[in-house]
Amino acid sequence: MAQEAKRDDDETTPGGDPPEEKDDVRAADGDGGDDGGEPPDGDDESTDDESTDDAGGGDDGGDDEHHAPSADIGTVGTRTLGIERYVQGAYLAAALILFWVIQKLGIAIWNQFTEPNTIAMTAGAAVAGLSIAYGLYRNPRVNKLTTEVAGELSKVTWPSRQETYTSTVVVIVTSIVAALYLGVWDFIWSGLTDLIYKV
Numbered sequence: 001m002a003q004e005a006k007r008d009d010d011e012t013t014p015g016g017d018p019p020e021e022k023d024d025v026r027a028a029d030g031d032g033g034d035d036g037g038e039p040p041d042g043d044d045e046s047t048d049d050e051s052t053d054d055a056g057g058g059d060d061g062g063d064d065e066h067h068a069p070s071a072d073i074g075t076v077g078t079r080t081l082g083i084e085r086y087v088q089g090a091y092l093a094a095a096l097i098l099f100w101v102i103q104k105l106g107i108a109i110w111n112q113f114t115e116p117n118t119i120a121m122t123a124g125a126a127v128a129g130l131s132i133a134y135g136l137y138r139n140p141r142v143n144k145l146t147t148e149v150a151g152e153l154s155k156v157t158w159p160s161r162q163e164t165y166t167s168t169v170v171v172i173v174t175s176i177v178a179a180l181y182l183g184v185w186d187f188i189w190s191g192l193t194d195l196i197y198k199v
Contacts, residue, residue: 086150091137099129 103125110116136142159167 083147083150083154086154087143087146088137090146090150091133094136095129095133097129098132099125102128 103122106121106125107116107118110121
């Protein structure tokens with residue numbers, strides 16, 4: 001009986017909570033933990049707003065990326081057109097060279113047999129030269145090669161008119177000085193050899 005009374009005293013002491021109160025406290029703590037784990041409604045709305053803003057920013061960025069290449073495409077197109085003009089000019093020059101070679105060669109061969117018809121040979125050479133140049137221009141491999149060569153030449157930094165003038169003057173003056181120097185030594189050695197031969 002004394003032990004049972006002691007247990008009852010322990011359960012009702014101020015320092016310890018009764019079992020029922022402990023269960024209530026634990027239940028309250030559990031509810032509080034759940035409430036603390038879930039974000040407030042305001043935070044949910046702010047998160048949704050930020051997500052919407054991010055999505056809108058992504059759309060704007062997408063629009064910028066969509067419109068940005070148009071300027072690059074225009075630049076590349078202009079540059080390619082400039083290179084293409086040089087390529088076409090090169091083929092036209094090739095056609096003229098072919099025309100001249102074919103005309104001279106055809107007249108020379110024709111002249112071996114009979115008097116050549118210059119007008120017919122000139123027309124035939126013109127047609128042949130243009131046809132060969134156009135065929136080379138339409139050939140993918142040859143056209144690609146000439147376009148790459150023209151592209152590399154377009155990257156060259158050509159000298160200005162003043163730089164060209166200065167370089168030309170330097171070359172001319174250097175050539176004159178070298179000629180005078182070699183001429184003087186040639187005159188000296190010629191005189192010495194003449195003296196040696198006379199002796």
